[in-house]
Amino acid sequence: MSYYTCPICGSELGVTEYRENYYVVEEYRKCCQCNYFYEFAYGFYQIHFGNDDFCWNYRTTGNEMAILFTKLKRREFMARRNWHKGIRRKYKVEVE
Ligand SMILES: [Zn+2]
Numbered sequence: 001m002s003y004y005t006c007p008i009c010g011s012e013l014g015v016t017e018y019r020e021n022y023y024v025v026e027e028y029r030k031c032c033q034c035n036y037f038y039e040f041a042y043g044f045y046q047i048h049f050g051n052d053d054f055c056w057n058y059r060t061t062g063n064e065m066a067i068l069f070t071k072l073k074r075r076e077f078m079a080r081r082n083w084h085k086g087i088r089r090k091y092k093v094e095v096e
Contacts, residue, residue, distance in 0.1 A: 006031040008049050008079045013038075034083055047072065050079045 004013040011033040018026040029038040036049040043058035052075045056068055 004029055006034060006036045007076050008036045009034040009083050034079075049076070050082070052079070 004015060005011065006013055009031065011031055013029040013031050013036070016026075016028045016030075017024050024040075025042055027038075027040040029036075031037070034049065037047070039046045039048075045056050047054040054068060054072050054075075056065060060068070
């Protein structure tokens with residue numbers, strides 16, 4: 001079983017894999033803290049976090065991938081920042 005950390009909040013992701021003839025045909029990675037979700041199933045990929053959904057598949061071209069991943073990284077950065085801001089705010093409410 002692989003080990004992954006959440007790109008948004010840094011928690012350990014729960015990973016579920018399904019194999020056929022030793023090949024991973026489906027994989028799900030889920031974060032219980034911030035609801036980050038990664039799914040791979042038979043050549044189709046999906047990443048979800050916050051209000052964002054990113055989908056691609058084995059037919060997506062290199063150029064499309066580059067555009068998508070640039071946007072993904074930017075949204076991940078924003079989500080990470082918002083997540084940590086949210087924690088600070090929550091913490092502040094608790095100590096008041
Ligand atoms: Zn997370």
